[in-house]
Amino acid sequence: MMSAYKGKPLGTIGDFGTYSFHETKNYTMGEGGLFFVNRKKYRDRAEVIREKGTNRKQFFRGEVDKYSWVDFGSSYLPSEMNAAYLFSQLECAEEINRKRLILWNRYYGELEDLQDKGKVELPYIPDDCRHNAHMFYIKVKDLLQRTRLLEYLKRHEIKAVFHYVPLHTSAAGKKFGEFVGEDRYTTAESDRLIRLPMFYALKESEVSYITEMIHRFFKGE
Numbered sequence: 300m301m302s303a304y305k306g307k308p309l310g311t312i313g314d315f316g317t318y319s320f321h322e323t324k325n326y327t328m329g330e331g332g333l334f335f336v337n338r339k340k341y342r343d344r345a346e347v348i349r350e351k352g353t354n355r356k357q358f359f360r361g362e363v364d365k366y367s368w369v370d371f372g373s374s375y376l377p378s379e380m381n382a383a384y385l386f387s388q389l390e391c392a393e394e395i396n397r398k399r400l401i402l403w404n405r406y407y408g409e410l411e412d413l414q415d416k417g418k419v420e421l422p423y424i425p426d427d428c429r430h431n432a433h434m435f436y437i438k439v440k441d442l443l444q445r446t447r448l449l450e451y452l453k454r455h456e457i458k459a460v461f462h463y464v465p466l467h468t469s470a471a472g473k474k475f476g477e478f479v480g481e482d483r484y485t486t487a488e489s490d491r492l493i494r495l496p497m498f499y500a501l502k503e504s505e506v507s508y509i510t511e512m513i514h515r516f517f518k519g520e
């Protein structure tokens with residue numbers, strides 16, 4: 300959410316789009332999400348699917364005199380409590396996004412010299428992409444260095460984490476998928492990636508503390 304590719308907001312490019320409002324996301328309702336459609340017929344069916352397969356929504360609009368089962372479906376409606384929790388964040392969506400971008404840009408600016416020295420790699424944002432500062436990551440040399448840096452940060456009360464393991468190495472990935480070609484980058488890149496703290500309440504001074512600790516770590520390398 301709040302990102303765009305060639306001026307088009309993400310979620311609006313194809314026939315369908317989704318946003319997640321999971322607790323880890325920029326805007327959150329604990330668990331939940333948003334589904335975009337671009338045609339009326341998809342909207343009508345989506346309404347039925349999320350209402351347990353019934354045309355209850357049409358009934359509320361007075362379009363039918365009783366509601367009944369008309370299709371597949373399940374109970375996908377969020378509770379009003381969750382929706383209210385999300386709604387207040389959507390009212391400040393711009394402000395939340397602005398703050399996250401400030402934090403992101405600060406990380407970038409304060410770590411750029413380490414990238415210039417070849418110690419870390421920073422995220423790359425192509426010119427025609429507008430991002431929403433969902434995460435800030437750095438890439439270090441390899442798995443060993445990442446493990447040492449994560450431990451070092453933990454000792455200084457910084458909770459940084461590694462991220463998604465490549466799907467083809469997971470149990471379900473092995474069962475249902477396959478790796479096509481030679482795994483030259485996927486595993487190696489995954490092994491050296493670290494996510495740094497990124498959330499709305501994070502202070503700019505805390506970002507500076509974190510980047511200072513990363514600099515100290517690399518001084519000892």
Ligand SMILES: *Cc1c(COP(=O)(O)O)cnc(C)c1O
Pocket residue numbers: 318319320321323324331332
């Ligand atoms: C986004 C995300 C989820 C939830 O995604 P949904 O599409 O809302 O199910 C779970 N775990 C992690 C790490 C995520 O980033």
